[in-house]
Amino acid sequence: MHTIPLVGRGDFSEWRDAARALAAAGISPREADWRICGVEHELFDAVAPPQLPKPDAAAPPLTVPPAFLPLAEAVVCHTEPGRFHMLYRLLWRLQSDRRLLELTADKDVAWARLLAKNVHRDSHKMTAFVRFKEIAGETAGRRRFFAWFEPSHFVVARTAPFFRRRFADMDWIIATPNGTASWDGETLIFDTRPGENPGHGDPTDELWRTYYASIFNPARLKLKAMQAEMPKKYWRNLPEADLIPEMIANAEANVRAMAERAASDPPLFHYRLQEAAQPLSQIVPAGAGTIEAVREEARHCTRCPLHCTATQTVFGEGPQDASVMMVGEQPGDQEDLAGRPFVGPAGKVFDAVLKEAGIPRPSLYLTNAVKHFKYEPRGKRRIHQKPDRGEIDHCRWWLAKEVELVKPRLIVAMGATALYALSGEQRPLNQVRGKPIAMQGDMVLYPTIHPSYLLRLPNEAERQRQHALFVEDMLMVGHLKETMG
Amino acid sequence: MKKSLQQRLAILSDAAKYDASCASSGTVKRDSVASGGLGSTEGAGICHAYAPDGRCISLLKILLTNFCIFDCAYCINRSSSNVERARFTPEEVVWLTLEFYRRNYIEGLFLSSGIIRSPDHTMGEMVRVARELRTVHGFRGYIHLKSIPDAAPELIEEAGLYADRLSLNIELPTDAGIGRFAPEKRPDGIRRAMGDLRRKIEAADDPTLQTKRRKRFVPGGQSTQMIVGADGADDATILKTSARLYGSYGLKRVYYSAFSPIPDASRALPLIKPPLVREHRLYQADWLYRFYGFGVDEITSGTGGMLDLDMDPKLAWALANRDAFPMNVNRAERERLLRVPGLGTKTVDAILSSRRFRRLRLEDLARLGVSLRKVRAFIEAEGWTPRRLADRADLKTLFARKPEQLSLL
Numbered sequence: 001m002h003t004i005p006l007v008g009r010g011d012f013s014e015w016r017d018a019a020r021a022l023a024a025a026g027i028s029p030r031e032a033d034w035r036i037c038g039v040e041h042e043l044f045d046a047v048a049p050p051q052l053p054k055p056d057a058a059a060p061p062l063t064v065p066p067a068f069l070p071l072a073e074a075v076v077c078h079t080e081p082g083r084f085h086m087l088y089r090l091l092w093r094l095q096s097d098r099r100l101l102e103l104t105a106d107k108d109v110a111w112a113r114l115l116a117k118n119v120h121r122d123s124h125k126m127t128a129f130v131r132f133k134e135i136a137g138e139t140a141g142r143r144r145f146f147a148w149f150e151p152s153h154f155v156v157a158r159t160a161p162f163f164r165r166r167f168a169d170m171d172w173i174i175a176t177p178n179g180t181a182s183w184d185g186e187t188l189i190f191d192t193r194p195g196e197n198p199g200h201g202d203p204t205d206e207l208w209r210t211y212y213a214s215i216f217n218p219a220r221l222k223l224k225a226m227q228a229e230m231p232k233k234y235w236r237n238l239p240e241a242d243l244i245p246e247m248i249a250n251a252e253a254n255v256r257a258m259a260e261r262a263a264s265d266p267p268l269f270h271y272r273l274q275e276a277a278q279p280l281s282q283i284v285p286a287g288a289g290t291i292e293a294v295r296e297e298a299r300h301c302t303r304c305p306l307h308c309t310a311t312q313t314v315f316g317e318g319p320q321d322a323s324v325m326m327v328g329e330q331p332g333d334q335e336d337l338a339g340r341p342f343v344g345p346a347g348k349v350f351d352a353v354l355k356e357a358g359i360p361r362p363s364l365y366l367t368n369a370v371k372h373f374k375y376e377p378r379g380k381r382r383i384h385q386k387p388d389r390g391e392i393d394h395c396r397w398w399l400a401k402e403v404e405l406v407k408p409r410l411i412v413a414m415g416a417t418a419l420y421a422l423s424g425e426q427r428p429l430n431q432v433r434g435k436p437i438a439m440q441g442d443m444v445l446y447p448t449i450h451p452s453y454l455l456r457l458p459n460e461a462e463r464q465r466q467h468a469l470f471v472e473d474m475l476m477v478g479h480l481k482e483t484m485g
Numbered sequence: 486m487k488k489s490l491q492q493r494l495a496i497l498s499d500a501a502k503y504d505a506s507c508a509s510s511g512t513v514k515r516d517s518v519a520s521g522g523l524g525s526t527e528g529a530g531i532c533h534a535y536a537p538d539g540r541c542i543s544l545l546k547i548l549l550t551n552f553c554i555f556d557c558a559y560c561i562n563r564s565s566s567n568v569e570r571a572r573f574t575p576e577e578v579v580w581l582t583l584e585f586y587r588r589n590y591i592e593g594l595f596l597s598s599g600i601i602r603s604p605d606h607t608m609g610e611m612v613r614v615a616r617e618l619r620t621v622h623g624f625r626g627y628i629h630l631k632s633i634p635d636a637a638p639e640l641i642e643e644a645g646l647y648a649d650r651l652s653l654n655i656e657l658p659t660d661a662g663i664g665r666f667a668p669e670k671r672p673d674g675i676r677r678a679m680g681d682l683r684r685k686i687e688a689a690d691d692p693t694l695q696t697k698r699r700k701r702f703v704p705g706g707q708s709t710q711m712i713v714g715a716d717g718a719d720d721a722t723i724l725k726t727s728a729r730l731y732g733s734y735g736l737k738r739v740y741y742s743a744f745s746p747i748p749d750a751s752r753a754l755p756l757i758k759p760p761l762v763r764e765h766r767l768y769q770a771d772w773l774y775r776f777y778g779f780g781v782d783e784i785t786s787g788t789g790g791m792l793d794l795d796m797d798p799k800l801a802w803a804l805a806n807r808d809a810f811p812m813n814v815n816r817a818e819r820e821r822l823l824r825v826p827g828l829g830t831k832t833v834d835a836i837l838s839s840r841r842f843r844r845l846r847l848e849d850l851a852r853l854g855v856s857l858r859k860v861r862a863f864i865e866a867e868g869w870t871p872r873r874l875a876d877r878a879d880l881k882t883l884f885a886r887k888p889e890q891l892s893l894l
Contacts, residue, residue, distance in 0.1 A: 103842050104835045105849035128531045132588045145587065165516035166525040170587060185521070207581070208590050210491050212534060214498040215542060219745040220759050222539025230535040240534055248537050258746050259756050266565035273554050273564050277669070299673075308660045309729055311680040312673060336733070337680040377732030379775070 001033050006084060008036035009178065009192045010077040010154025019088050023062050029092050034084035064094055067101050074116035077123075077154045083115060123155040127162050129234045130174055133202035142185060145172040148197040148237055154178050157190045164188050205239040212240040218251035219258075291320045294401045298371060304394040306372035306387075311336045316367025316402050324481050325365040325408035327399065329417040329450055333382050336373035341366045346452035353451065353467070357474035359481070365406050369421035370395045392421050403443075409484040411443060412477055415450030434473055436480070446480065448473040493571040494581070500551040500562050501597060503747070504654070505710055505740040507532070509543045509592035509627040512649035512705035517625055524586065524593075524625030526649065531592050544595040544629060545585050549573055549610055553599030557667035558754055559656065559715045561747040562599045568748055575614045582618060586626050593627030593649075594618070600633065608636035608644065615647035629705070634671070634678040641678075645685060650705035650737070653678055658726040662716040666753070679734040682707050686735070706737035713767060714760045715744040719790035724770055724781045731775065741767045766792040773799055776830055777823045800826040803863060813865040815844045827859030 004018045022032055068091070075083050090108050094100050103109055132145035145167075156174065160181035163172065173182040175195030182189050226244075235241035295315045301307060314331035317340060334344030342350050354361055370391055375382035387395075399421055403411065413419040416429050422445055423437065429449060437445040449470060457463040488496070510530030517524055532541030550572035551562040561568055573581075582594045596614055598607050611630050618624040630648040632641055644651060653675060657663045660672040682703070689702035709730060711723060727739040745759035770792060773779040777799070784798050793801045803810065803826045812821050814836055822833045835853045839845060844867040851857055862871050 099842065102838055105839045105845060105852045107852065110852040124529075124531070128533050130589050134588075143587070147589070162525075162527070165518050165527075167523065167587070167589075168517035168521045169523050202588065204584050204588060207491060207494060208585060208588070210495050211498050211545065211547075211585075211590075212536065212542065214495045215502045215546060216536040217502050217538045217540070217745055220538045220540075220743065220761055222761070223537055225539025226535040226537050229532060229541065238534065244537055251537070255746060258748050258750070261749065264567045264749055267567055270556065270564040274556070277554075307673070311676045311733065333733075337684050339677070375732070377728040377781075380731060380735060382732045 001031055002027055003033045003035055004084075005035045005037045007192070008084070010157055011192070012073045012076045015072075015076050015084055015087065019091055020062055022088065023091060023095070029085065029089040032085070032088055034088065036081060036084075062091075062095075064091065065098060065101055068094060071101070071112055071116050073158070074119040075112050077119045077158060078115040079153050080115055086111060119153050119155060119158075122151050122153045123159045125234065126151050126155055126159045129230075129238060130163070131205075131237065131239055132167075132172060133200040134204070135200065139171060139184075143170045145170055146198070146200050147172070147174045148195075148200075149174055149176045150233070150237060151176055151178055152233070156181050157192075160188055160190060202239075209240050209243055213243055213247060216247055218247070218254040221248065221251050223248065289405075291316075291402070291405050294398070294405065298398050301371065301398070303397065304372075304391050306370070306374055306391060309375075310372035312339050313371045314339055314341055314368065314373070315371060315398070316365055317341060318365030318367075318406075319363070320365075320406055322363060322365035322406055323408055323484065324363070324410045324412065324477065325367065325403065325406055326412045326414060327418040327422060328366075328368045328414050329452075330368050330370035330387050331373045332384060332452075333373070333375070341368055342451075345455055346450070349454050350451040353471055353474050356471050357478050359474060359478045363481075365402070365408060367399065367402055369399060369418045371398055387417060389420075392417060396421055407441075409443060410477065410480050411439070411445050413445060413447045415453070418450070419445075419447050434476065444480070444484070446473075446477060448477075488571055490577060490581075493573060493577075494547070496569050496571040497548045497551060497573060498546065500548050500568070500599075501546045501595075503561060503742060503745070504546065504595075504597060505540070505742040506595065506629070506652060506708055506738070507541050507543045507546065508629075508650070508705075508708070508738065510705075511737060512627060513701065515625050517623075520623055520625070522623035522625060523583070524623075526592075526625070526627050530627075533590055533592065543592045544627065545582055545591045545593070546595040547573070547578065547581075547597075549575070549578065549596060549598035549607075549614070550601055551599050552601050554602075555600055555667070555669040557656070557670065558751040559666055559712055559744060559747075561749075563751070565751070566747075566749045575610055575617065578614045579617050579622065582614075582626075583622060583624065586624070591626075593629070595629040597631035598633075604633045604635040605637050605640060608633045608640045612640055612644045612647070615644060619647045627705075632678065632682065632707075634674045638681070641682065642685065645682075645689075645703040646701070648703060648705075650708060651682060651703050652708040652710070653682075654710040655726070655730070656710065656712050657716050658711055658718045658723045659716070662718060666716060676733075679707065679709070679730070679736070683734045707734065708736055708738040708740065710740040710742055712744050713741050713764050714757070715754055720763070720767060720770070720788070720792045721781070721785040721790040723767060724774065724785060727771060728774060728781045739771060741771070762794045763792070766794065766798060770798045773802075778820055779824075797826070799824070810863045811865045811871050812863065814850065815840050815865075815867060825860055825863045827856050827863070 002022065006014050006018070072087050075087055086108060090112055093108065100106060101109055104113065126149060130147045130149045132147045135144040135146050138144065156176050156179040160174065163174065163181070164183050167183070171184050173180065175197065177194045179190060179192045180195040298313045298315050301313055314335050328342065331341060332344045332346065335341055351361060370387040374385045374387050374391065376385050411422060413422050416426070419429065419432070420426050429447065432447045434448065437447070439445050449466070451470070454463055454467055454470065457466060508530055510528065512526050514527055515525060530543055532543045534542040536542060551568065552570050552572065553562045553564055556564045578596065585591045586593070596611050598611055600607050615628050615630055618628065628648045629650045629652065630644050632644060632651040632653050634653060655675055657666060663670050663672045686703055686706065689700040711726065713723065730736050730739055741764050743759035743761050743764035744754070746756055750756060770784045773784055774781060779802070783802060785792070787805050788801070792798050803824070809824065812825055814822065819833060819837060822828055822836060823830065832853055832855055836845065839849065846867045847857055847861065847869050850860070850866065861869070865871070
């Protein structure tokens with residue numbers, strides 16, 4: 001049996017050095033007796049350094065999977081007396097079973113992970129519950145702070161760098177029974193000896209206590225939730241914690257008092273505000289009969305329920321005297337956010353095709369059969385949904401206004417929805433595509449596909465064929481535009 | 486007589502407490518090592534204290550002022566309320582933030598404000614606080630600003646440069662509810678503001694032609710809050726609205742805040758105990774939607790629009806869909822395992838990792854931290870087959886909590 005005495009105050013290297021030597025000498029976990037002697041021995045050097053066996057020269061070098069190191073470093077900081085033994089057993093088993101750590105249901109692995117979790121939690125709570133008190137007098141222009149904290153495990157050394165990263169511009173000392181860390185702007189010093197609590201105060205604590213008491217909502221007492229996250233063992237060193245019993249005791253009375261106090265008459269300034277707001281709430285009608293006036297009106301459209309779920313009305317855009325009007329189905333995700341038609345992926349395809357056909361986009365009036373985006377939320381995305389006949393019928397009112405005011409010679413219906421909105425007929429698109437239809441008032445309706453159709457085709461050859469056909473349609477539109485315009 | 490800083494702190498934090506958001510996580514990592522200044526954010530948030538209401542205190546959550554020209558019935562600061570009014574100067578907020586931060590009370594600042602004079606003026610004052618903290622004092626802690634709909638785009642853009650998160654509260658799930666209780670708020674304006682912000686965030690995230698570095702703009706994303714129990718909206722409506730907001734505007738979080746009595750409350754609203762259990766169920770459902778692959782319809786179908794208060798929504802779904810069980814922990818794929826009541830995302834991942842090496846038994850699951858009492862009826866494991874679920878009429882009673890009714894105050 002080999003006895004290995006350790007200080008056991010969170011120093012990983014003392015365990016690692018001993019474990020290395022033991023493993024190299026081929027000493028099994030059963031033959032190793034790990035002892036914790038505490039800090040006194042380190043101080044008085046009463047114990048001779050552990051008598052470690054000579055390494056077996058033929059033994060292969062000791063290696064561990066990368067996940068073992070952070071795990072062991074955390075476990076060493078725990079106060080559980082059996083931790084060193086358990087870690088060595090894990091190390092021993094890892095030599096023959098390299099993937100042991102992935103087996104989270106294994107007894108040793110589960111235990112190690114549990115201890116590591118306790119240490120991480122304690123370290124996290126330290127970052128949360130340390131409270132600095134300012135000490136009078138600066139040194140070299142730096143303010144000085146002191147904190148007394150009582151962690152459950154040996155976490156000061158592993159947590160101190162957090163405070164250095166955060167409080168770089170002030171000098172601070174964090175003293176605990178498990179060691180003391182300090183920072184002076186240049187070096188982070190750590191001392192494993194137990195620190196002392198001089199009992200500093202800080203006047204700013206009063207403001208913090210005021211905040212703590214005021215941010216509390218007495219109508220929703222949830223004591224278990226509080227104590228689960230802020231266990232009582234930490235309360236001693238929290239300046240706000242001694243307020244808690246009174247806050248709890250008075251909560252019910254405070255809520256009752258709130259309820260009993262009947263709503264009082266509003267203050268005078270409320271009436272003044274209400275009066276002042278009156279003229280603003282009346283919508284000023286813009287010049288009637290212009291596309292701008294209709295657009296403004298459409299912004300507030302509530303003809304169908306789609307307005308509640310869409311971001312905004314996406315009205316048509318383009319010159320009011322355009323000779324060609326292009327009508328799509330409905331705005332998509334991007335159009336809904338931007339408030340403009342044909343700016344999303346289908347819009348990009350559309351722009352490219354227009355360019356190939358030599359039609360400048362600004363010369364066209366672009367709009368949609370339905371002005372609000374209809375979709376189904378799916379996780380972080382919105383899945384486009386086809387508008388139904390009712391929605392198209394409701395929205396036709398706006399489309400008719402646009403046609404009436406722009407008076408285009410040629411209307412291009414892109415897709416079945418637009419065709420239905422403009423002609424009232426539901427026909428398979430491939431039967432009518434590319435065949436101009438005469439409309440009332442000397443207008444011509446030209447049906448074609450919707451550009452988003454090209455995005456949905458999975459087959460590349462077919463996509464190229466349809467793309468070419470769409471370009472042909474647009475060339476025809478360009479031709480008609482020239483001859484009619 | 487002018488109120489002292491302490492008195493105003495009491496008023497303006499009391500006025501801010503009905504905003505549930507307190508997150509300080511999910512932003513970029515940064516620290517003060519190189520600058521020698523003050524502050525850091527390290528990914529995970531830190532809750533520096535907990536109040537007896539069970540809520541964490543992570544940020545200094547205050548209003549710049551609680552004067553407000555709006556008259557939203559549910560709000561403590563509405564213009565028709567007689568609560569005491571106060572205001573901070575931007576310098577005072579900066580001082581409080583820095584001094585609180587130095588003592589490690591907080592992770593940073595969550596600044597909101599009543600609307601005074603105009604949206605631009607209000608937003609401008611808040612931006613000033615954030616700008617001073619970042620540029621004058623080199624503060625690297627967390628900043629959450631409320632964004633005001635209808636504020637000028639330049640102001641929102643500047644706010645986004647300094648703030649880790651911007652939020653805009655929709656407060657009520659339906660347009661009709663907003664119209665009734667918050668007559669000055671415009672739901673379409675709120676949606677447009679959220680949409681604009683999403684576009685700005687996405688634009689900043691796109692590497693530019695000149696540099697691969699992305700512009701830092703609201704790295705913690707945007708969030709919102711809905712009040713639960715003030716208007717008549719049911720859970721299905723609330724969850725549908727959440728799903729819509731997540732999908733449409735890329736929100737990081739939708740917070741649910743049980744409507745709780747406020748001083749000098751409006752007569753238009755119910756004076757009940759805040760529906761805390763309902764709020765909790767909504768959060769659970771929200772998680773199921775975002776991390777467990779459940780659709781809102783799946784969660785709410787068969788509930789009559791209101792989630793069961795006696796059991797969590799996942800268990801309720803499982804009991805209503807017994808034919809989907811038992812699931813075999815050694816074979817079922819991830820999406821299926823996520824549907825088992827009592828298995829969380831981390832546990833499921835641990836199961837997937839462990840089962841590559843050996844077939845799992847109930848004891849193995851217990852070591853992964855699974856509550857066997859909860860899961861055993863729904864799973865098959867090596868050496869374990871439950872009695873057929875459909876046969877058990879008493880299944881529901883195995884899980885039911887003792888009923889507790891909401892009472893009038």
